[in-house]
Amino acid sequence: MFKKSFVLITSCLLLFISGCGSKDKDIKKEAKESTVESTEKKPELTLEDILNEYTNLIVEVASNLVEEYNAEYPSVENGIEGLEELSNRKIDDLAIISNDGINKMATLVHESESIRYEEYEEWAGKLTEVYTIEAQKITDAYWLSVNNLTSVPPVETDDAQPPVDNVVEEAP
Secondary structure (H helix, E strand, O other), rough: OHHHHHHHHHHHHHHHHHHHHHHHHHHHHHHHHHHHHOOOOOOOOOOOHHHHHHHHHHHHHHHHHHHHHHHHHOOOHHHHHHHHHHHHHHHHHHHHHHHHHHHHHHHHHHHOOOOOHHHHHHHHHHHHHHHHHHHHHHHHHHHHHHHHHHHHOOOOOOOOOOOOOOOOOOOO
């Protein structure tokens, strides 16, 4: 009976140990595969990549927003105040894109151990500069429309008299 119990216990231990060994091998294999995958270079996103992506987007959208503004302003009914509201909406649309880019940069800095905060500030400043230049184009369109609104040509009437010359006639 002791012999049967000993064989049974020993068999169970051997099965247990061999089972653990295969798990260890699986774990080691997974770790090795993971290491190989992590050493493969994935293209890393950089602050410059984000700047380039959002610069192109801001420039393209700003051009479209200026076209939209120019198409919409003639139908604005509230005068200069209405034109101001329209231009501010267009500039706000552009600001949303700029802020998205800056937030993407901030997320990259937060997730990266190699990017310093000062670098983020520099690249975010460059994107803000692009936004400012492009938003100015919308502001320029606003000022041109205000000029068009306030420079009304003189009204001509049908009963206008020709100008009188100040010619003095000589007496006979």
